[in-house]
Amino acid sequence: MDRGNMEPGPAHRPTVVRVPVEPVEAAVEADAVDAITRAGNLVVRGPLFGVAAQGPDDGRRWRVVIAVGGACPQYARDSLNSLLWFRAKDDARDRAERRALLAAVARLESERVDDVTVGTTRYRVVRAEEYAGTGPDGMEQPRPTDPEPPVPDWDRRAKEPGIDDDLVLDPEAPVTPTQALEQLALRNLCYTGQRFPDDVRSDSRRALDTHPRVLLLPTTFTVVERSDRGWKPVSGPHVSAHAARKSLDFCLTWAWPRMHGLIPVDTNFEADARSAAKAGGPDAEELAGFAEAADRLRAGRVNRLEFEGTVYQIGRTRRLLRWGPDGPEGPRPSDTDSHDPERIHPVLDEDGNVVRDG
Numbered sequence: 001m002d003r004g005n006m007e008p009g010p011a012h013r014p015t016v017v018r019v020p021v022e023p024v025e026a027a028v029e030a031d032a033v034d035a036i037t038r039a040g041n042l043v044v045r046g047p048l049f050g051v052a053a054q055g056p057d058d059g060r061r062w063r064v065v066i067a068v069g070g071a072c073p074q075y076a077r078d079s080l081n082s083l084l085w086f087r088a089k090d091d092a093r094d095r096a097e098r099r100a101l102l103a104a105v106a107r108l109e110s111e112r113v114d115d116v117t118v119g120t121t122r123y124r125v126v127r128a129e130e131y132a133g134t135g136p137d138g139m140e141q142p143r144p145t146d147p148e149p150p151v152p153d154w155d156r157r158a159k160e161p162g163i164d165d166d167l168v169l170d171p172e173a174p175v176t177p178t179q180a181l182e183q184l185a186l187r188n189l190c191y192t193g194q195r196f197p198d199d200v201r202s203d204s205r206r207a208l209d210t211h212p213r214v215l216l217l218p219t220t221f222t223v224v225e226r227s228d229r230g231w232k233p234v235s236g237p238h239v240s241a242h243a244a245r246k247s248l249d250f251c252l253t254w255a256w257p258r259m260h261g262l263i264p265v266d267t268n269f270e271a272d273a274r275s276a277a278k279a280g281g282p283d284a285e286e287l288a289g290f291a292e293a294a295d296r297l298r299a300g301r302v303n304r305l306e307f308e309g310t311v312y313q314i315g316r317t318r319r320l321l322r323w324g325p326d327g328p329e330g331p332r333p334s335d336t337d338s339h340d341p342e343r344i345h346p347v348l349d350e351d352g353n354v355v356r357d358g
Contacts (some may be wrong), residue, residue: 015175015180015183016172016173016174016175017174017175017176017177017180020176024145025176027145028145028176029176029177029178031143031144031145032143032176032178032179033178035133035140035143036178038133038135038137038140039133039134039135039137039139039140040133040135041133041134041135042131042132042133042134042186043131043132043134043139043230044129044130044131044189044191045130045131045132045233045317046129046130047127047128047129047130047332047335048068048069048070048071048127048128048129048130048237048319049068049070049071049072049073049075049076049125049126049127049128049331049335050064050066050067050068050069050070050076050079050125050126050128050164051064051065051066051076051079051080051083051123051124051125051126052064052065052123052124052126052169052327052328053065053121053122053123053124054121054122054124054327055120055121055122056120060170060171060172060327061168061169061170062124062126062168062169062327062328063167063168063169064126064164064167064168064169065080065083065123066079066080066083067162067163067164067165068126068128068163068164068217068319068321069163069164069220069236069237071338072335072336072337072338073112073114073125073127073331073335073337074112074337074338074339074340074341075338076125076126077108077112077113077114077125077341078108078341078344080108080116080123080125081105081108081109081344081345082344082345084101084104084105084108084118084123085101085102085105085344085345085348087101088101088102088105088348088352089348089352089354090352092352095350095351097119098348098350098351098352099350100118100119101118102348103118104116104118104123105345108341109341109342109343109344110341111341112337112341114330114331115330124327124328124330125330125331126169126321126328126329126330127321127322127328127329127330127331127332127335128217128319128320128321129189129319129320129321129322130237130317130318130319131317131318131319131320132315132316132317132318133316133318138226138231138313139224139231139313139315139316140315140316141303141304141313141314141315141316142221142241142301142303142314142316143316146219146221146240146241146316147240148240148241148242148301149240149242152242152245152298153242153246154246154249154298156246156250156254156269160238160239160240160243160246161239162239163218163220163237163238163239164217164218165239167217167218169215169321169323169327169328171213171215171323175216179216182216183213183214183215183216183320186214186320187208187212187213187214188208189214189320190204190205190207190208191204192204197334199333199334200332200334202334203332203333203334204332207322207329207332210324210329211322211323211324211328211329212322212323212324213322213323213324214320214321214322214323215320215321215322215323215328216318216319216320216321217318217319217320217321218239218319219316219317219318220237220238220239220317220318220319221237221238221239221240221241221243221244221314221315221316221317222234222235222236222237222238222244222314222315222317223235223244223245223247223248223251223312223313223314223315224312224313224314224315225310225311225312225313226310226311226313231313231315233315234248234251234312235247235248235251237317241301241303241314241316242301244314245297245301245302245303245314248297248305248312248314249294249297249298252273252290252291252293252294252297252307253272253273253274253290253291253294254272254273256290257272257273257276257287257290260286262276262283262286262287262290263276263287272291273287273288273290273291273294274291274294277290277291289307289308293305293307
């Protein structure tokens, strides 16, 4: 076959590098270069899963509709199930569209399906690898140029943005020089250690051929705690370092006091370690310890906190997504699920009404 006039495949298209010219962009780029010297080694935690969609006007791009932060593929499938069910209930324009949405829901209730088309939109469960930089001081912390709010908001009721809100996956989008370097360095990343099962290593090697390109997803921030074996996550990924600190503050003032039986679980939402300590009682001193730790966290842009012999840290986590001729990589055969597909929502009729059992 003569390939001389054919368009090069996705894996062979050159990466478009955009040199930052604005002062803020240049500072971020310089900060990234400095970070390589501080935390130039990488540790890989494992895969994360989400859902991307592609419509007829998207070209080669995919839009993330479920954040790439789920611990296993079935979490992403369940989230897609809910997304399509609520669209059928609330947004379908007619019975035909609702039937198509509910047919996809029915498949997701009974099959481990990773690619489903509804009308002209294709949905795919996508897989990313989570990793972090490490150096002499341990896991990389937030960088000076990472976004921070001018005035920190510690209100527990305030909703934080999602990690992948409005994210478009575009293999042809320009990248900065350090991003291009990182993509190149990670292109051949795969599992090789003997602690990984044979099928995991085999799938990882195969992905280098089936999905040879690498896309970098937005940086995330995670609360981790130090153990004898390294660092382990305490929270899921957050969109900013402050959002991660806020989740640690919530643990210290609300969740952990309840888990330890210091505050009754059914106590109103506003009750926390501070108010309970002030109210007195047999656990007031222990509650005051939780409140004092939270106050230290709130004193500034604190990224490392010791509490009751445990070191907690805000870790700067990154994700890479592999890309092939048909777009983003989906789950691998060796990826494991925590549970089976199941019905999540009630049955809907063709008019969007909930069908009550019995």
